[in-house]
Amino acid sequence: MEKDKAYLMGLNDFSVGQVFKHYPSKTITESDNNLFCLLTRNHHPIHSDIEFAHKSQHQRILVVGTYVLSLVVGMSVPHISGAAIANLEYDKIVHNAPVFIDDTISAESTIIDIKVSKSKLDRGVIYVETIASNQKGEKVLTFRRRVLLPIKT
Numbered sequence: 001m002e003k004d005k006a007y008l009m010g011l012n013d014f015s016v017g018q019v020f021k022h023y024p025s026k027t028i029t030e031s032d033n034n035l036f037c038l039l040t041r042n043h044h045p046i047h048s049d050i051e052f053a054h055k056s057q058h059q060r061i062l063v064v065g066t067y068v069l070s071l072v073v074g075m076s077v078p079h080i081s082g083a084a085i086a087n088l089e090y091d092k093i094v095h096n097a098p099v100f101i102d103d104t105i106s107a108e109s110t111i112i113d114i115k116v117s118k119s120k121l122d123r124g125v126i127y128v129e130t131i132a133s134n135q136k137g138e139k140v141l142t143f144r145r146r147v148l149l150p151i152k153t
Contacts, residue, residue: 007082010152011124020079025106036067063099093143104135
C-alpha cells in the first residue's frame with residue numbers, strides 16, 4: 001500500500017486477519033524519555049537517575065511505559081487510525097518486557113474483528129491488536145483497541 005493512501009483507509013479497506021507492519025521503527029533516546037517525563041510530570045527516579053537505576057532490578061534507566069504505548073500508537077496511525085472518527089477504547093495493555101534507552105522499537109498490528117454500526121450505517125469499528133518488539137525481537141508491549149472508522153464510498 002502506498003504510504004500517502006494509508007491515511008485514507010475506511011472500514012471497508014480492512015479485513016479480519018490483515019497484518020500491518022508499521023514503518024519506520026524508532027530508536028528511543030534519553031531526550032525522548034526525559035521530555036516525556038517532564039510533559040507528564042512523571043518524576044520517578046527509575047526513569048532519570050542513573051545512580052538510582054543502578055540499584056534497581058535492571059540496573060539501567062527504564063523508559064516510561066506510557067511513552068512506549070504512546071509511541072507505538074503513533075507508529076500505527078498511518079495504517080490503522082489515520083482516517084478515524086475516534087479511538088474508542090484501549091484494552092489488554094501488557095508491558096511484556098522493559099524498554100531501555102537506545103532500544104529500537106518496531107510494531108505490527110492485526111485486525112481481529114470488524115463491525116458495521118447498527119445505528120449509523122456510514123461507519124463501523126475495527127478491533128485491532130498491536131505488538132511492539134525491540135531490536136532483539138523481544139516482545140515489549142501488547143495492546144488492543146477499538147477504532148471507529150467511516151465506510152468509504
